[in-house]
Amino acid sequence: MAGTEKAEATEGTSAALDVIEHQTAVLVRNFELFYRRTDIHDTLDRAEYLLLRTLAGGGPQDINSLAAALGLDPSTAGRQVAALRAQGLVARSPAPTDRRRSIVTPTAEGLRRMEEVRARRAESLAGLLDGWTEE
Incomplete structure (x- = not known):
């Protein structure tokens, strides 16, 4: 050139x-x-939603994997998991190969609430983006 x-x-x-x-x-x-x-955040806050959405998409994970997927420090991810666990939205169990590690799994209630928020967000975002051209 x-x-x-x-x-x-x-x-x-x-x-x-x-x-x-x-x-x-x-x-x-x-x-x-x-x-x-909206009142979507009344069901799950952003951090809760994102953590549950990550687990729903990627399957059960340990704290370090969750932290990496979310761009968080493992201690922050651990606190978020603890808060979700206290609400009954995730469960922790020892990893089969290394019992020092915990595997985090969404509960049926956690998945139900995440899906409810996902659907409401998608509906609202569709309205927000209505009228946008492809350009």
């Missing part, structure tokens, strides 16, 4: 990234407004 063509390509990429960054900020803001205007 000649110098001028490269500069134009870089400017085009920068302009596209600027649009993406701005639209992402608008989308995140709309998600925050959506969250505040």
Whole structure:
């Protein structure tokens, strides 16, 4: 690529990234407004929902795997699991190969509540995004 063509390509990429960054900020803001205007968080808070959704999608996991999947410190994931366990939404059992590790499994009630929130979120997000073009 000649110098001028490269500069134009870089400017085009920068302009596209600027649009993406701005639209992402608008989308995140709309998600925050959506969250505040609904009672979905009364069923499960965001952290509870995300942890249960991760377990539902990835199956039973140990704390370190959950922490890695969620981008959390293992101690934070452990506290979240303890809170969910106290509500009866997850169960912990010793790992079959290493009894020092615990495997976290969602309970039927945990999966039911997660699915309820997932469905309500999907419905609300569909309304939020209604009218958006593919562009």
